[in-house]
Amino acid sequence: MRSLSGIKPQDILVLLKLTLLKEQNWRHMDLVDALGLSQAEISFSLQRCVNSGLLTPDKKRVIRSAFCGFLIHGLRHVIPAKLGPVDRGIPTAHSAPPLNRMIVAEEGDKYVWPYEFGNERGQTVVPIYPSVVKAAMKDTHLYELLALLDALRVGRAREKKLAAEELERRILGKSAHA
Numbered sequence: 001m002r003s004l005s006g007i008k009p010q011d012i013l014v015l016l017k018l019t020l021l022k023e024q025n026w027r028h029m030d031l032v033d034a035l036g037l038s039q040a041e042i043s044f045s046l047q048r049c050v051n052s053g054l055l056t057p058d059k060k061r062v063i064r065s066a067f068c069g070f071l072i073h074g075l076r077h078v079i080p081a082k083l084g085p086v087d088r089g090i091p092t093a094h095s096a097p098p099l100n101r102m103i104v105a106e107e108g109d110k111y112v113w114p115y116e117f118g119n120e121r122g123q124t125v126v127p128i129y130p131s132v133v134k135a136a137m138k139d140t141h142l143y144e145l146l147a148l149l150d151a152l153r154v155g156r157a158r159e160k161k162l163a164a165e166e167l168e169r170r171i172l173g174k175s176a177h178a
Contacts, residue, residue, distance in 0.1 A: 081154045089115045096143070145170065
């Protein structure tokens, strides 16, 4: 029997995508297509999110304050960053939007998700889930949220602070100076 307690990396991906959807009329297939997960993975993920208090019992709305708090304060402990060698890939963390507009990184201080067709070189960061790169390439808003999560996981204090503020703004609708 499959355990439906706790949170798995794909659950974070599902919840991030749900925060971006304007309507509650989405279907499982919408998430399957957008995230590269199977229908079974989506179903199990949604139930784990309900059980964890991050999604309403009707499985349609993210409990944004709980989710945002978890991302800012708990994600790096539950899904710690795994760094790899310098390689070609897709920029992430402070090397990607939106933080790359706020932080100027030196050439040797870039982070990327490994991807053979990537256009940047940097320290590789293993994505929170294997389908992240393809899902991010389909949706720039999702890409930016995922990059902010990596800034929380691998960043220094200033990068983490900026990432947390930006996540609160995007997920909770708070202004940066509130």
